[in-house]
Amino acid sequence: MHPAPSIILFTTLSGLGYGLAAVLGLGLLDASTLSVKIAHLAAPVMIAGGLLSSTLHLGNPQRAWRALSQWRSSWLSREGVMAILTFVPLMISAWFSVIEGRYLPAAGLIGTAMCGxxxxxxxxxxxxxxxxxxxxxxxxxxxxxxxxAAGGFLLAAVAGYSSGTGGTVCAAIAALFVVAAWIAKHQWWTRLRTLVPLSTPESATGLGNIGHVRLFERPHINDNYLTREMGFKVARKHALKLSKIAVIAGGAVPVLLLVVAMLSGVGAVTIVASVLAVGFYALGLVVERWLFFAEARHAVMNYYGG
Amino acid sequence: MTLLPSSPTPRKLGLVIDLDVCVGCHACVISCKEWNTGGYGAALSDQDPYGADVSGTFLNRIHTFEVLPEGGQVIGEAGEARIVHFPKSCLHCEDAPCVTVCPTGASYKRAEDGIVLVDESKCIGCGLCAWSCAYGAREMDLAAGVMKKCTLCVDRVYNETLKEVDRIPSCVRTCPANARHYGDLGDPGSDVSRMVAERGGYDLMPEQGTRPTNKYLPPRARKPLAASAGSAVLAENTDGAKGFFAWLDGMLDRI
Structure with missing residues (x-):
């Protein structure tokens, strides 16, 4: 699949935003501190930025509101509806933190669930x-x-260390989630690389009972929408190398930085280390998302010799 | 609404494509493009149409495959490999994933005849339906920003201003080899259903669980070229010649 930058940006940015909002909803941090107030505003901004960037790849973005109508059958529609509804508890939580300086458990926990x-x-x-x-x-x-979740706790660790309380708790949980996430991703990659293709040129043409099927001529010499959108192959050549880069940047380095922060306990080192951890994690995540699209082989390529 | 109609629909309009007959002339591709660029919905645009990197939106494309039997050899015309021309357009699936993934309700399957269509005034051009289609039946029109697909020429088949003979999809009407057939696959007595039953018509990628309406008829078993070789090289052999030819053969042998 063609890795569209707008979708990669959307899933990375909104994933971090929802993660942060979900962790803030747990009430582990002191809602009256400046850095937690900023975090309460940053999370919705990241989510909204992600949602806006996802509309960039639409052919007719002016009709995007229609995407809220088919929640009964479409996961994309459900996502749109949930994204908008989730803003309600997030905004209430942000209000209570920024204006009143306190944590409202009901809004917080509902927000956490809806983010998930x-x-x-x-x-x-x-x-x-x-x-x-x-x-x-x-x-x-x-x-x-x-x-x-890992991104959320990483960002919360930054907010916690900046505010002086709750940083170490968030950093510890963040390290656990980072490790868990990459273990799950490793399983995902193992499955991908040992897949027996569900569909083949033989099943796609139904000619398998005659013999081995090979594309002889494409419909047209040049590319078309399908081959451009679904025929992306560049990543497969470097997939292993890129996945190692993703694991190191998004997994190993952030965990090391979190350990440094936790051992330091307080002070500027903790803030710098946790900010760097977020930066490396985001970099690793972008590579992971790029591979998620670029490595996936679409069944239609059975008709195009890919 | 992008929920699928209760299955099965009373009629199941679709195509039956005979892979034994298709000669790969691409006439259906051109006639489809011509009819549908001026018919239902936005025109089928081309990008860089007179340049080196021309591409465009097509609702019907012909692929060509080489099929090599187990242990067979590719030796031009004399080998066991055979060429199969393979027309492909929307299969109007009963469990069409392109319909249910649509977030806006633009993509729908008609309850009365099972034709899968796009209401372009609702389409936001997100492209998810094209992703969900294993067959590559949907192509985004880059000029209009909406998804295009085969309409089974819904603007022809019910069009009473056309002569009755023309009230079939453009590709079917055009095919000079009669490789494409149109009809109601929900009616076991229809010509297309009988054709499918007699020839062993099949679904493409049944493992995708989409239950396509369109069916493909397999190429008939081919007589190997070697089997015809006996009669082809008779030039040296006059066994069995009678009458004038026997006399001529004898005379020419003597002189």
């Missing part, structure tokens, strides 16, 4: 597609949820 549901809907858009065997697994939503 929204990320799950995002993942199910991909996981529900049978035509993309690589994505069509329960590991896909598991990875999305764990990555969102």
């Amino acid at each position: 549901i929204t990320v799950f809907c995002t993942a199910m858009i991909y996981a529900s597609l049978r035509s993309l065997q690589a994505w069509n697994t329960g590991f896909t939503p598991l990875c999305y949820l764990l990555f969102a």
